[in-house]
């Protein structure tokens with residue numbers, strides 16, 4: 001796996017989601033690609049992505065990034081949480097569906 005390439009892609013997607021009107025990341029966010037089972041997880045200001053994200057489409061990865069960025073602010077999947085996801089990625093339902101399909105497919109194997 002080309003980790004550098006995967007990292008660049010994640011960073012580009014973060015930029016795409018955050019660069020916009022009335023949006024900015026406060027503080028420093030560190031991202032890394034690791035060999036983990038979850039597609040992504042947040043620890044403090046760090047977001048770890050699984051190597052599996054390489055196989056995801058941009059839409060699916062965008063959803064994961066928006067989801068994890070929202071978790072930096074709200075821990076649980078509350079109304080407020082989804083509001084943040086929607087704000088970062090208005091079309092998130094599409095990416096969410098793709099992620100769910102991917103998870104189902106990889107689990108049944």
Ligand SMILES: [Zn+2]
Pocket residue numbers: 067071077
């Ligand atoms: Zn979550």
